[in-house]
Amino acid sequence: MTRPTLADVAAEAGVSVSTASLAFSGAGPIASATRDRVLAAAARLSYAGPNPLGQQLRSGRSGIVGVVVGDRLRRSFRDPVSTQMLDGLAQALSEQNLGLLLVPSEAGEVPPLVQHTAMDAAVVVLANGPDDDVVLALTRRGIPVVSIEGEIGDDPRRPGAATTNVGIDDRGGTALLVRELLGLGHRRFGVVALPYGHDRRLGAPDVDGEVSARYAHTRRRLAGIADAGVVPEVVVETPASLVEHGRSAGHQILSRPDPPTAVVALSDLLASGVVLAARELGLRVPEDVSVAGFDGIDLPWLAPDVLTTVHQPLADKGRLAGEAAVELAAGRPVDEVVLPVDLQPGTTTGPPPRR
Amino acid sequence: MTRPTLADVAAEAGVSVSTASLAFSGAGPIASATRDRVLAAAARLSYAGPNPLGQQLRSGRSGIVGVVVGDRLRRSFRDPVSTQMLDGLAQALSEQNLGLLLVPSEAGEVPPLVQHTAMDAAVVVLANGPDDDVVLALTRRGIPVVSIEGEIGDDPRRPGAATTNVGIDDRGGTALLVRELLGLGHRRFGVVALPYGHDRRLGAPDVDGEVSARYAHTRRRLAGIADAGVVPEVVVETPASLVEHGRSAGHQILSRPDPPTAVVALSDLLASGVVLAARELGLRVPEDVSVAGFDGIDLPWLAPDVLTTVHQPLADKGRLAGEAAVELAAGRPVDEVVLPVDLQPGTTTGPPPRR
DNA sequence: CGCGCGGATCGAATCGATTCGACCCCGTGG
DNA sequence: CCACGGGGTCGAATCGATTCGATCCGCGCG
Incomplete structure (x- = not known):
């Protein structure tokens, strides 16, 4: 039997x-x-x-790479930015015959899977920095960790841990974008920011995110704006990169008396929400207000508008993270990767309205 | 060391x-x-x-449930229908402390992961029926299988295999929708179908999908339309449930001479593509043409239109599939589940234009 | 004072495979 | 004719944990 x-x-x-x-x-x-x-x-x-179980014990390898997606799974899945990246990641891993273990993780919690499941390496999306408990738990177990969109530094609590970062040039990206807008003549900016990663004191505008945001990519993108020499008139932090949050932030910014002439959103989904808000307020884009985003995802339903944005190679990022995980699992060290981004002009930006 | x-x-x-x-x-x-x-x-x-590897060998259980997503991962991820279902699934599994192993699978191939990875049970999305090679490979290995949106029947080649199906009332759903449109006065229908699941002889309109479609949910939804007593004037098969395919199918249908007064799409994404196509052709929705979909997902960017559709409990479906997998893994048999759907009226349907 | 009981600890078998070194046998070359 | 070599097969150790049954010890009760 x-x-x-x-x-x-x-x-x-x-x-x-x-x-x-x-x-x-x-x-x-x-x-x-x-x-x-x-x-x-x-x-x-x-x-x-x-039986794979026997083989695994013998070889000491499980053939599985854990992928920890921060925040609710629901959100990661709704965001094309995550999904495209995951797609590249899945591709890279399946080419090596490695399994992709999806580990959802509420912020601030260390899921039991992270503690007790066998994996040869892990990829953590949106690590909150060196002190991230998830990263700490993994390295304590001796599991190599690749961080995407976050940054793992050295930490005395995990000596000799095998880790690396894979990311994009966030800072250069927003700088590029803002310089473009400056070139068009804009001087007064509004910013719709991604979450800062602090514990849920949301909604409070905070120009200080540039230095204080816990999420590395938010911090870096804000820093890029500063690099271009711009101090925004208003910064709105959103709870997540979703169209509806972009829309409400857009309303908030564009219904101010004498609103900024350009709105920079730190993601395309947020930016498209801002475009929707502008439409609802009867503002023409880009004649009355310019809107720009970040990521370079496909937004067919925004037609006839085409978003001006900074394109990042999402699938490549995922693929490289996968390959890095494979390397680390094999005991070979891996250098940090920072992928380049480029400006992708659309129809949502133009010269500011003459007053 | x-x-x-x-x-x-x-x-x-x-x-x-x-x-x-x-x-x-x-x-x-x-x-x-x-x-x-x-x-x-x-x-x-x-x-x-x-070490989990030791525990696993001893206990004979890996704590992992494989989730095979048919077709490219890229597509599954782009479709909110899949992702919401996956979200429910992930939730159910993580409550039981089980890992979710994501297995992408090209149509017609059996991924090596399916053959060689340890799992306590598997969930197969879009199984093509009893003869699906993936299902066969899994049951051969003695791994219990739950099918979502497909149907696993009995197969002599796998005696005593532990399997079950979790699905929704596809057939009743489209019947409901079509009866609603009939009630509004529509008599001439166009249909935008999901893939039939045959090997890529795409684009060829084929009213026969009702009986021949290999993908069970396509077949059942088409059958529901027939149940309501309607024979569509035109049926367009699409390669995938994506907005752009809905759009081109919509163009194809609506630019015919004397087009149908109502278009039923078998998914919301396809339906929203049809709405976009109607807009582009200068047709008013619903004054000139009524459009209805299936799934009941959120489409904020379709504003001001709200799609008339059939709502299915996606997260519940995923959750139930997860629970079924747990039960089967524990050796307990599980009955088939068919979840109810309900009509969700929107603003995209109305009486047909008077001629 | 001795016996019995029960809580704590230990030894050894077990899960299912891989792999190293030993062994056997046969063919070939000296 | 013998020695050597190599292809093929086998036995046993090993991976890291769990668990069953046995043992040991101390305490309470008769």
Whole structure:
């Protein structure tokens, strides 16, 4: 009644367990007649191949890479930025025959899966920095960690941990974008920011995010704006990169008396929400207000507008993270990766209105 | 240099391995002083807890549920229907402390992960029926399978396999929708169909999908339309449930001479593409043409239109599939589940234009 | 004072495979 | 004719934990 094991197959074929093993793994010399006998015996017992659990224990490797997606899974899935990246990641891992274990993680919690599941390496999306508890738990277990969109530094609490970062040039990206807007003549800016990563004191505008945001990519993108020499008139932090939050932030900014002439949103979804808000307020884009985003995702439904944005190579980012995980799992160190971004002009930006 | 094992900890603490095991598992009697000594020793060696690989072999369970998403991962991720379902699934599994292994699968291929990775159960999205090779491979390995949006029947090639189906009332759903449109006065219908699941002879309109579609949910939804007594004037099969495909199908249908007065799309994304196409052709919705969809997802960017659709409980579907997987993994049989759907009227349907 | 009971600890078997070294046998070359 | 070599097979150790049954010890009760 119980599933057959290699030993059963060996007995059925009249060979030793070690020989039976060779018949399946192909490592080592074996007469083809013997192999056939073993395989026939296996078929007779409907033995579907070596039990992975046994192989894993023996080899010490599980063939699994954990992918920890910060914040609710629901959100990660709704955001094309995450999904495209995950797609590249999945691709890279499946090419190496590695499994992708999806680990959802509420902010501030260390999921039990992180503590107790077997994995050869982990990719953490949106690590909050060196002190992230999830990263700490993983490295404590000796699991190499790749961070995406975050940054893992050295931490005395985990000496010799194998870690690396994969990211994009966030800072250069927003600087590029803002310089473009400056070139068009804009001087007064509004900013719709991604979450800062502080514990939920949301909505409070805070120009200080540039230095204080806990989420590295938010901080870096804000820093890029400063690099271009711009101090925004208003900064609105949003709870997540979703169209509806962009819309409400857009309303907030554009219904001010004498609103800014350009709104920079730190993601495309937020930016498209701002465009919707502008439309609802009867403002023409870009004649009355310019709107720009970040990410370079496809937004077919925004037609006829095409968002001016900074394009980042999302699938590549995921793929590189996957490859980095593979390398670290094999015990080879991996250098940090910072991917370039480029300006992708659309129809949502133009010269400011003449007053 | 090598990671410490339970034996090392036991030695360090001066107890036997079995006692050390008890200190961690808590199963069986142990003096609290002893437990503390063991834990202290573990801390000294920075032993992070029992190696999952050993536990897994011993228990024969991996704590992992494979989720096979048919077609490219990219597509599954772009579709809110999949992602909301996955979200419910992830939730259910993580409540049971089970890992979710994401297995992308090209149509017609059996991914190596399916063959060789350890899992306690699998959920297959869009199984193509009893003969699906992926399902066959899994059941051959003795892995219980839950099918979502497909249907696994009995197959002589896998006697005694533990399987079940979780789905929705597709057929009743489209029947409901079409009866509503009939009630409004529509008599001439166009249909934008989901893929039939045949091998890529796409684009060829085919009213026969009702009986021939390999993908069960496409077949059932088409059958519901027939149940309502309607024979569409035109049926367009699309390659995937994406806005752009809905748009081109919409153009195809609405630019016919004397087009149908109502277009039923088998998914909301397709339907919203049809709405966009109507807008582009200068047709008013619903005055000139009524459009209806299926799924009941959120489409904020379609504003001011709100799609008339059939709502299905996506997260529940995922959650139930997860729970079914848990049950099957535990060796308990599970009955098929068919979730109810309901009509969700919007602003995109109305009486047909008077001629 | 001795026996019995129960809580704590320990030894050894077990899960299912891989792999190293030993061994056997047969063919070839000296 | 013998020695050597190599292809093929086998036995046993190993990976890291859990668990069953046995042992040991101390305490309470008769």
